[in-house]
Amino acid sequence: MTTPRRIKIKNRPNPDNVLVVGSVAYDSISTPHSFGEKILGGSASYACLAASYFTTPHIVGVVGHDFRERDRKKLAKRGIDLSGLRTDETGRTFFWKGRYHENFNRRDTEDLQLNVFERFNPQLTEEQKLTPYVMLGNIRPDLQLAVLDQLESPKFVLADTIDIWIETKRELLSQVMRRADLVVINDTESAKLTGETNVILAGRHLRAHSCRTVIIKKGEHGAVLFHEDGLFTLPAYPVTELRDPTGAGDSFAGALLGYIAATGMSDFATLKQGMIYATAVASLTVEDFSTDRLAKAGCSEIKARRKEILKMTKS
Amino acid sequence: MTTPRRIKIKNRPNPDNVLVVGSVAYDSISTPHSFGEKILGGSASYACLAASYFTTPHIVGVVGHDFRERDRKKLAKRGIDLSGLRTDETGRTFFWKGRYHENFNRRDTEDLQLNVFERFNPQLTEEQKLTPYVMLGNIRPDLQLAVLDQLESPKFVLADTIDIWIETKRELLSQVMRRADLVVINDTESAKLTGETNVILAGRHLRAHSCRTVIIKKGEHGAVLFHEDGLFTLPAYPVTELRDPTGAGDSFAGALLGYIAATGMSDFATLKQGMIYATAVASLTVEDFSTDRLAKAGCSEIKARRKEILKMTKS
Numbered sequence: 173m174t175t176p177r178r179i180k181i182k183n184r185p186n187p188d189n190v191l192v193v194g195s196v197a198y199d200s201i202s203t204p205h206s207f208g209e210k211i212l213g214g215s216a217s218y219a220c221l222a223a224s225y226f227t228t229p230h231i232v233g234v235v236g237h238d239f240r241e242r243d244r245k246k247l248a249k250r251g252i253d254l255s256g257l258r259t260d261e262t263g264r265t266f267f268w269k270g271r272y273h274e275n276f277n278r279r280d281t282e283d284l285q286l287n288v289f290e291r292f293n294p295q296l297t298e299e300q301k302l303t304p305y306v307m308l309g310n311i312r313p314d315l316q317l318a319v320l321d322q323l324e325s326p327k328f329v330l331a332d333t334i335d336i337w338i339e340t341k342r343e344l345l346s347q348v349m350r351r352a353d354l355v356v357i358n359d360t361e362s363a364k365l366t367g368e369t370n371v372i373l374a375g376r377h378l379r380a381h382s383c384r385t386v387i388i389k390k391g392e393h394g395a396v397l398f399h400e401d402g403l404f405t406l407p408a409y410p411v412t413e414l415r416d417p418t419g420a421g422d423s424f425a426g427a428l429l430g431y432i433a434a435t436g437m438s439d440f441a442t443l444k445q446g447m448i449y450a451t452a453v454a455s456l457t458v459e460d461f462s463t464d465r466l467a468k469a470g471c472s473e474i475k476a477r478r479k480e481i482l483k484m485t486k487s
Numbered sequence: 488m489t490t491p492r493r494i495k496i497k498n499r500p501n502p503d504n505v506l507v508v509g510s511v512a513y514d515s516i517s518t519p520h521s522f523g524e525k526i527l528g529g530s531a532s533y534a535c536l537a538a539s540y541f542t543t544p545h546i547v548g549v550v551g552h553d554f555r556e557r558d559r560k561k562l563a564k565r566g567i568d569l570s571g572l573r574t575d576e577t578g579r580t581f582f583w584k585g586r587y588h589e590n591f592n593r594r595d596t597e598d599l600q601l602n603v604f605e606r607f608n609p610q611l612t613e614e615q616k617l618t619p620y621v622m623l624g625n626i627r628p629d630l631q632l633a634v635l636d637q638l639e640s641p642k643f644v645l646a647d648t649i650d651i652w653i654e655t656k657r658e659l660l661s662q663v664m665r666r667a668d669l670v671v672i673n674d675t676e677s678a679k680l681t682g683e684t685n686v687i688l689a690g691r692h693l694r695a696h697s698c699r700t701v702i703i704k705k706g707e708h709g710a711v712l713f714h715e716d717g718l719f720t721l722p723a724y725p726v727t728e729l730r731d732p733t734g735a736g737d738s739f740a741g742a743l744l745g746y747i748a749a750t751g752m753s754d755f756a757t758l759k760q761g762m763i764y765a766t767a768v769a770s771l772t773v774e775d776f777s778t779d780r781l782a783k784a785g786c787s788e789i790k791a792r793r794k795e796i797l798k799m800t801k802s
Contacts, residue, residue: 275684369590370707370726370727370729371707372725372726372727373727376727390708392685392686393705393708393709394708394720394722396722402798402799403725403798403799404799404800404802405709405722405725405799405800406802407709407711407720407722410687410718411685411687412685412687412688412691414685444802445802448802482802483717483718484717484718484719484720485719485720485800485802487719487721487759487760487763487797487800
């Protein structure tokens with residue numbers, strides 16, 4: 173198979189790989205205007221496809237006997253290494269059914285079946301343990317810790333989480349956050365974690381108590397990076413064709429980590445540039461159901477959006 | 488009286504004046520943490536104080552027999568020309584009582600007494616008619632039009648409005664918007680005007696149908712400029728001591744127009760720079776009740792915040 177097109181980083185023809193541990197799922201999604209039935213989803217799917225524009229992602233996850241060959245091909249086509257995607261023949265793939273309401277600013281879970289994901293217990297191969305760049309998707313914090321324990325001197329670990337773990341596994345989650353190099357969460361999650369609805373206060377609180385560096389995502393209002401070298405605010409890409417916001421955050425995180433791996437750097441300036449690419453990539457995800465737009469977009473579209481973001485933020 | 492300190496613009500030692508037509512009010516405000524009783528408010532008060540950091544504002548408004556000498560002095564101290572602030576001895580000053588709820592993202596009007604403002608009918612003097620830079624505060628659109636009709640070839644007119652005129656005087660308001668050089672509104676108002684909750688779509692719609700240039704303010708999420716030369720997004724200043732959001736929008740508009748008058752320019756690049764100053768000034772307003780912080784802040788604080796905004800948006 174030929175390597176899919178990637179965004180080239182100067183003087184880095186052979187970027188380091190990234191490992192993405194997370195869910196691979198089937199989603200059934202209703203929006204005010206449309207719906208998608210049993211479509212490819214899950215944090216690892218989105219993150220890997222996003223990262224694939226910068227480097228080779230290695231997925232670690234589990235699917236059931238119902239996982240379709242065409243979805244496997246969709247991931248493989250973007251150069252994602254699927255050797256860590258285990259098939260558990262005893263059950264079905266993780267399933268989520270959700271409904272977005274008017275303006276997409278609220279969503280309800282209508283059905284959730286963990287299925288084979290309930291027994292997910294990531295065991296890394298010797299090769300995977302050596303991967304320098306690692307994304308811990310929003311899986312249970314004890315599993316995130318188990319992955320961290322298996323890694324051999326990773327260069328950079330990005331951790332995500334989700335409301336339910338803040339509510340039910342706070343202490344374990346804190347351990348993950350302290351050990352990660354970068355925590356990427358949304359404003360609802362940062363408010364739940366800190367009790368601060370003011371994003372600036374929440375970010376400072378997290379830096380002071382829980383993690384080195386944090387990015388708080390604000391959906392259509394962009395994202396804020398809290399770093400020891402300063403604050404960086406970035407608006408969202410001006411999306412006007414919002415169809416399905418599912419996976420935007422995972423795409424953002426995956427693209428950001430992919431960029432970090434591709435440059436081999438993770439200083440303040442690199443994180444800023446990575447956030448701009450990540451914003452561009454996430455904006456593609458929300459313009460169609462599932463991973464369709466993300467998988468097909470192409471480098472030139474990402475680069476064009478990056479340019480647009482640079483232009484509209486230049487003072 | 489000595490001229491109060493102003494932010495100096497290179498090669499423009501004697502900036503053009505601005506005329507601000509709007510309300511001067513007494514507000515009684517409750518917030519989740521505190522309250523202010525019968526404190527100086529009104530769109531013209533905030534806008535003039537904000538503009539006073541860049542040029543000489545001339546206020547056009549009306550107050551009642553209860554207007555306090557100390558409030559008059561507060562405005563005069565910042566070099567605001569009060570000759571156009573008429574005192575109507577037959578009644579009391581416009582009064583608004585409001586309550587902000589948790590997180591300040593909702594407010595209720597608990598009392599509203601137009602008092603002498605009900606009979607406000609701005610009549611400009613010959614000198615005022617010649618003022619090159621004009622802000623039409625959020626007064627009734629027919630009064631805004633009456634002011635526009637009295638002006639003699641203004642260089643730049645900034646118009647603001649408020650929900651009630653969108654609901655009750657839409658046709659007259661449209662005329663104002665078409666005749667203004669710049670319309671500055673918030674995202675609730677842009678949604679009401681266009682039926683679009685997506686800020687990008689709302690801004691484009693307004694530019695296509697209603698006005699040349701528009702800025703949509705998003706409160707803590709910053710502001711977006713829609714201009715024929717492009718889009719410009721700016722975050723809010725990272726305020727962590729929010730005490731009273733009243734007047735933030737008026738301060739933003741006043742500072743922006745003050746900067747335009749001070750530079751004598753109103754192209755895309757100037758508007759961007761003006762928005763950064765306006766964001767800095769508005770952030771001061773919300774850190775205390777009424778105009779207290781705004782009136783006392785000083786140029787160095789504004790310049791420091793401008794620098795911070797530049798830094799946190801630099802990619």
